[in-house]
Amino acid sequence: MSGLVSAASIPELRKRVIFTLLMLFVYRMGVxxxxxxxxxxxxxxxxxxxxxxxxxxxxxxxxxxxxxxxxxxxxxxxxxxxxxxxxxxxxxxxxxxxxxxxxxxxxxxxxxxxxxxxxxxxxxxxxxxxxxxxxxxxxxxxxxxxxxxxxxxxxxxxxxxxxxxxxxxxxxxxxxxxIGNGISLIIFAGIVARMPAAIGNTLQLAKAGELAMLFLPVLLIMMLSIVAFIIFVETSQRRIPVQYAKRVVGRRVYGGQSSHLPLKINVAGVIPPIFASSIMMFPATIGTFIQVDWVQRASAALAPGSIYYYIIFVAMIVFFCFFYTAITFKPDDVAENLKKNGGFIPGIRPGRKTAEFLDKALVRLTVVGAIYLSAICVMPDLLITQLNVPFYFGGTALLIVVAVSIDTISQIESHLIMRNYDGFMKAGKIRGRH
Structure with a gap:
């Protein structure tokens, strides 16, 4: 955290942070x-x-x-x-x-x-x-x-x-x-702005007797556990070792170094839940405002809390996990770049075999990531519908808030490293787990 405070001494980074805060302020004013x-x-x-x-x-x-x-x-x-x-x-x-x-x-x-x-x-x-x-x-x-x-x-x-x-x-x-992804930060700012009201509603429910006071510590522990789990998974990586062959150019020897190819467990990030929620909202918007009997029944069947909503929501999360991973990470291109630069994965032949190995590893990680996202987005909401907790504490909201925070802090760290201020981040740097 001291590194982020020290980052204020960098003029360019300070301007970017101030600009981001001003734009988010404009957004909240427009609301x-x-x-x-x-x-x-x-x-x-x-x-x-x-x-x-x-x-x-x-x-x-x-x-x-x-x-x-x-x-x-x-x-x-x-x-x-x-x-x-x-x-x-x-x-x-x-x-x-x-x-x-x-x-x-x-x-x-x-x-x-x-x-x-x-x-x-x-x-x-x-x-x-x-x-x-x-x-x-x-x-x-x-x-x-x-x-x-x-x-x-x-x-x-x-x-x-x-x-x-x-x-x-x-x-x-x-x-x-x-700093950060603008679209994600706008959603982030909207969710964070609603959280104080959600906390107030929860306390009012407890005072009115609709929510047991003894349940409040359980709710807090559950939220903190979910946040900790999200941070753990979002910063976890599978590091595939990469060895570079030695090359002799004139009297100098290049290469011969060992490195790694980091693959996140949740390769798709927070995009699948946002995409899935957006798709679920669009037809529901039409159904909610059209007073036709069959449209109303369809809208009720797709409303949060129904079994059809969760089935379709999970199916969309899984689909977008694989879809977004497929369009953002190309195993063939990575294998070709490694081959051109004299790199190879120990025990795997360069070229097609490397691409197949990376594709297999990516599929396994995507399956784990899809299960993780589905559990984070659905399980808290299932508990919410049973325990009458305000909707704002849903897993999707927590996932977006935590993931966007991690991504923004990582971008700040990248700017610090680019400006040779890496020493500031020794105490609070986000490190990948493997």
Whole structure:
């Protein structure tokens, strides 16, 4: 921790941290700006009544923006959904696969298409939300929308779409000019901002007798144990030994060194739960605001707490673990690079055999990572539904908070190392376990 404090003496790093904090502050300020035409008191009462339902999940990922029906009510989820669609299309459409291999120019085109997709999804989701909320009332029967009509729909769609576009730009600015992944930090900030309210709700439940006081220490120990387990797994690695052959150039001998190839147990990181949650939210958004009998039944079947929700959620986590790992780590490319640089894994022939070995190791790690992510995201929620604990303490939220924190601290360490300040980090450096 002393290393992170000493990092404030580096001007460039200090500017990046301050810029990130300012952008997150702008995001939290925008959460408090309501969309025009909304009865805020009726809406707040409605969300208080539905805190433990699907609305609670939406509200958590939007950082309370949906509860206020602010300009950021859609959150960053349309961008995540568009990213999922683009990555899937990259696999099945050869032209997009070619663009991906063109380097920086191709990457920029894919980002541009993702932005277009984000706007389209935001318009669709904004329209369904505006249409559905017009017929909703608070617990007292007061209408949530003050003046329903086409003007309200157009204003709401325009406002929510612009809010999502601004959040998308905000996340990209944090990634480029700040510290950490901007999109993940926006989700992180939203979840952290809601945690004090969740703690307050838990204490109120305990005072009202709905939650046993003796259970509070058990809840705290359970959360700390989950956090410790997440930190342990996220920093664990399988280190595959790599030996470099000696090369003689003139009178000098190069190579002959030993190194290792680090493979994380959870190769895909926090992306699969975010992707899976985003996919589960998108159809539920439509179903929640369309008052049709079969749509309502389907929405109820996919609501948090139902067996179908957990089955599909786990299946999506497993799928995205393998999918994201497959597109981010190419065993063939790694084996080819090792061969070009004179490196080899002891006991494994260079080339195809090395690629097969890496692929086999990666599959095993991905299986373990998928089981770990599924357990972390589902088991706490199962306990929550049985013990009446606020939804904010779910495993997905804790996983995102811990994983994003580790990733951000690791990036700060990388900047310190680049500036020859590695000595600052001796006491608090995050080291991989193997």
């Amino acid at each position: 408090q700006i309501p969309t025009p035409g909304i009865n805020s008191e009726a809406l707040a009462a409605f969300f208080e009544q539905h805190a433990g339902t699907l609305f609670g999940m939406f509200n958590m990922f939007s950082g309370g923006a949906l509860e206020n029906f602010s300009i950021f009510a859609l959150g960053i989820m349309p961008y995540i959904s568009a990213s999922i669609i683009m990555q899937l299309l990259t696999v099945v459409i050869p032209q997009l696969e070619t663009l991906k291999k063109e380097g920086e120019a191709g990457r920029r085109k894919i980002i541009r298409y993702t932005r277009y997709g984000t706007i389209l999804l935001a318009v669709i989701q904004g329209f369904f939300i505006a249409t559905g909320i017009e017929g909703m009332t608070g617990p007292t029967g007061a209408p949530i929308v003050l003046e329903p009509g086409i003007q309200f729909k157009l204003m709401t769609v325009l406002t929510l779409t612009c809010g999502t576009a601004f959040l998308m730009w905000l996340g990209e600015q944090i990634t480029e000019r700040g």
